[in-house]
Amino acid sequence: MIIRALAWLRGVQFLLWIWVPFTDGDPGRFAPQVLAGYVVAALFSVALFTVAVKRDTLSARWVCADVVLAVVYAIVVSRSYPPVEAASITNWVIPPLCGVTVTAAIYGGRYRVPAVVLVVGAWVVGAWPALGTDSSTELLSNNVMMALFAGVAGITGKLLFETAGGADRAAAETAVERGRAERASERERQIRHLHDTVLQTLEGIAQGARGSGLDEVRRICGAEAEAQRATVLAARPDGTVASVVQALAVMVQDHPAQKELHQVITKFDSRLPDLPAEVVEVLTGATREALNNIVKYARTDEARVTAALLEPGGIKVTVVDHGVGFAAGTTPPGFGARRSILEPVAGIGGKAFIDSAPGEGTIVEMTWTP
Missing domain, CATH: 3.30.565.10 (Histidine kinase-like ATPase, C-terminal domain)
Known part of the structure; x- marks a missing residue:
């Protein structure tokens, strides 16, 4: 559930920028690394979450690669914008960087804090030229936003995992106990069945109460064997x-x-x-x-x-x-x-x-x- 939610979040974060080149009036004014970085980052995110959904988890290697790529485009792409736009909404890296910090906070393990700090720090380095421009406030607010999102996501993810793990363990323990109880009940049924059939027959033969001769004993044993064979076969028919x-x-x-x-x-x-x-x-x-x-x-x-x-x-x-x-x-x-x-x-x-x-x-x- 968390992986699919993160995948949808990342997809929406990339889609937020699609309208910018067309409404800006001059799509060609963006530096080549802006568009190229966008395509590379989007394709990597598709690969990342495709593997994650298939494996039902995010491995440390993929999270590390996600963070490293985010650091690169946070600096390279942000520096490719004019200073006044580096920290504005026209810079496409801002929403995906939030997604990377959220993902790292949930699946980064013991490295979650360094990973978030690294991504936020790379954003500061990339958008630093915005200081002293009209976008200065946005630079600060985006820093706070990334850190807060990561903190909330890390705490929420931990609580969800602990709750789900507890529920899974409880369900497994219940299933185990139910299985053991059913096996114990089945053993009791089998013991009772053997006591009422085979053991009674053997005791009767041993005490001389049944089977007056060898042929009679053979007949009784044969009949008992057939009865037990029928019981075994009936226990696991094709439709069981x-x-x-x-x-x-x-x-x-x-x-x-x-x-x-x-x-x-x-x-x-x-x-x-x-x-x-x-x-x-x-x-x-x-x-x-x-x-x-x-x-x-x-x-x-x-x-x-x-x-x-x-x-x-x-x-x-x-x-x-x-x-x-x-x-x-x-x-x-x-x-x-x-x-x-x-x-x-x-x-x-x-x-x-x-x-x-x-x-x-x-x-x-x-x-x-x-």
Whole structure:
């Protein structure tokens, strides 16, 4: 939600300047670096938020690149304007710089404050010639605006992340407890069933109350075996459905990644329907293998597992890490990636792919629709 809001904000901030060259009366009066910088910055922002929406997060590398580019155009473009216009609305860099400070304040981590200070400082350096002109007041007000926006965004973003994280953890814990309770109930049912059937038969044979001869004992055992076989088959017919949310939550909760990594973030859509047991089993196993590979090869301290509704009645499971990654076109680390992720998901009629780049982490995405 935050990433999409930032993307819309940045888009509007760039669009604010579109009217200036045409209403100014002389579009050709702008220096080449003004228009060229605008195009480069806009295209970079498109790439930035396209990747961010796809990965459901903003990595430190992208935030750093966003800040560095902002510093460059804050100075170069602002210095290309006449001093009286450097701090005015005709300078297109002002709104996007606000967007960069807001993004850095939310996703800059421990470097959020230095990043914001760097961007604001670059703006001051670029627009400094405006001092002593009619735009002096705007130079000061824009500084205050960028700093305030960044401060409010940083605090708000932190509160939203903490609230969402708490809700996700509570939902995961609830799903885990529900799954454990259901498994305990199922164990009790199985024990009661065995006590009332197989154990009663065996005790009767041992005490001589049933089966007067070997042939009779064989007949009784055969009949009991058929009854138990029918019970096992009835437990998982082709149409049986299972809770994918509970299966994933229990698997993640019990996975070694909970001890090996600093944090395993889960986000499971509460609208997900129960799915065929085979689909749940395959998706859970593939997710487990993806987490195994993160623990073994990613060299990171965080992983993210999400399960989202995919209409009509389908599911998309995504496992993301921001570890070392690997080059596109090469074999993913871990022998089981193809055997335990790609092939099983294809076997149930789903789709799976693994996307990665050196230093950008890895995305494992699995989808299934009825």
